[in-house]
Amino acid sequence: MRREIHLYPDPVLRQRSEPILKLDDEIRALADEMVETLILRVGYGLAAPQVSVTKRLIIVDVEDELYIVANPEIVKMSAEKVLGIEGCLSIPGIETEIERAKQVRVEGLTLQNEKISVDAEGLLARVFQHEVDHLNGILFIDHVGRAKRQLLLKEYEKLKDKPKTKARAKALL
Ligand SMILES: [Zn+2]
Secondary structure, three states: OOOOOOOOOOHHHHHHEOOOOOOHHHHHHHHHHHHHOOOOOOOOOOHHHHHHEOOEEEEEEEEEEHHHHHHEEEEOOOOOOOEEEEEEEOOOOEEEEEEEEEEEEEEEEEOOOOOOEEEEEEHHHHHHHHHHHHOOOOEEEEHHHHEEEEEHHHHHHHHHHHHHHHOOOOOOO
16 A cells, blocks of 8 residues: 655654564555555655654665665764765655765664665665654755755745646655
């Protein structure tokens, strides 16, 4: 079943998500629904709070690799940063350049309750950082200055009622 993606400024996007204590069928069903939602919406990643579930679960789908990670933690981050265009399925229609660490190591649990460690670089690293931010109530627009953010949000307000007026690139996380 496809889930509804909650849009900014829904307060659920600002909540800090809770750790998953038990990887049960309920979590696995949620993961299935998130994968389906992400594929239908043609995005690179999705975090549970975007479908209004404040649990620490993310889906990352980059270059034919699908990662489903519970309780993801960024345990290592390169000092080197890179700029890249980002958008968000919860703030459709706007995109901007964001600085992120070039490489990260993400640790967490698979749906089988096994430890997973991913060394990510480039786009994959960017998507992981974006999705882990969601679990902490942080949005990509928080990474730009106040003036730029206000400009982006103004643009978003204009587009909100007619989201199809702008062609969408697959830069939606
Ligand atoms: Zn997002």
